[in-house]
Amino acid sequence: MSFGRGDRVEVCSKEPGFVGSYYAATVVSQLRKDLFVVQYENLVEENNHTQLLVETVRHNEVRPVSPPQVNEAAASGFRYLDQVDAFDNDGWWVGKITRRRGSDGHYFVYFETTGDEIAYPLSRLRAHLDWVKGKWVSPKINKGKRMVYNGGEYTGDQKRQRMISSSISYVYGA
Numbered sequence: 001m002s003f004g005r006g007d008r009v010e011v012c013s014k015e016p017g018f019v020g021s022y023y024a025a026t027v028v029s030q031l032r033k034d035l036f037v038v039q040y041e042n043l044v045e046e047n048n049h050t051q052l053l054v055e056t057v058r059h060n061e062v063r064p065v066s067p068p069q070v071n072e073a074a075a076s077g078f079r080y081l082d083q084v085d086a087f088d089n090d091g092w093w094v095g096k097i098t099r100r101r102g103s104d105g106h107y108f109v110y111f112e113t114t115g116d117e118i119a120y121p122l123s124r125l126r127a128h129l130d131w132v133k134g135k136w137v138s139p140k141i142n143k144g145k146r147m148v149y150n151g152g153e154y155t156g157d158q159k160r161q162r163m164i165s166s167s168i169s170y171v172y173g174a
Contacts (some may be wrong), residue, residue, distance in 0.1 A: 001134050003027045003062060004034060010092070011038055012061045018074040020113055024065065034059040042090035063131040066092075078107055083128040083139045086111075094128055097134050 010022040025038035036057055043053040068086070078084060078097045081088055085092040085107045095109035098117055106119040129136045 001029065001064070003064075003101055005006075005029055008065045009038065009062050011040070011057050012063070013024075014089070018091075021089075021093045022063075022085070023091040027062075027173070028054065031056065038062070054061055066126065066129055069085065069126050074165060078125070084125045085091055085128050086118070087124040087126075088120070092126070 005027055009025055009027060011025050012020060013021045013023065024041040026041070027035040028039050030036050036059065038055055038057055040053045040055070043052050045051040067077055074114050077100060080097060080099070083098045084095060084097060084107075086095055087093075093111060093113075095111040097146045098108045098110045100107050101119055102119075106121055107125060108119050109118045109125070128139060130139065131137075
């Protein structure tokens with residue numbers, strides 16, 4: 001996939017301690033087919049905290065912004081071991097739901113990369129999606145099958161599945 005000047009993207013960090021986290025950015029320019037200059041939305045220069053960080057990144061570190069999601073979890077809730085992205089330290093980190101705190105509705109998320117388990121409000125969580133071969137897909141489900149995001153709808157080949165109000169929902173039909 002190609003990105004142009006002004007496109008909003010997410011950039012995967014390759015820095016030790018940040019591997020696997022994604023940060024919102026805007027493409028400033030494309031230097032070569034495989035090299036982009038991006039300006040981060042939440043990260044600032046180390047020596048000037050009022051200046052947004054500008055960095056050159058490789059094509060394989062850039063993906064489009066995750067598709068919009070209306071958090072259906074507000075009504076039905078995430079389930080145990082659902083894979084989610086949690087917004088923390090200015091970026092999105094992949095983890096798994098371990099439990100829900102009943103008193104305030106926070107979800108505990110376990111991060112395999114750090115071994116931490118942290119509670120988050122629903123507003124800082126989204127269902128995890130992978131960017132694979134130019135498409136958004138859910139983590140492997142149903143014996144290795146994936147759902148694919150096709151501009152407002154999730155499709156799959158094992159059971160009828162659809163996207164409701166831009167949130168991930170599974171509808172099983174006969």
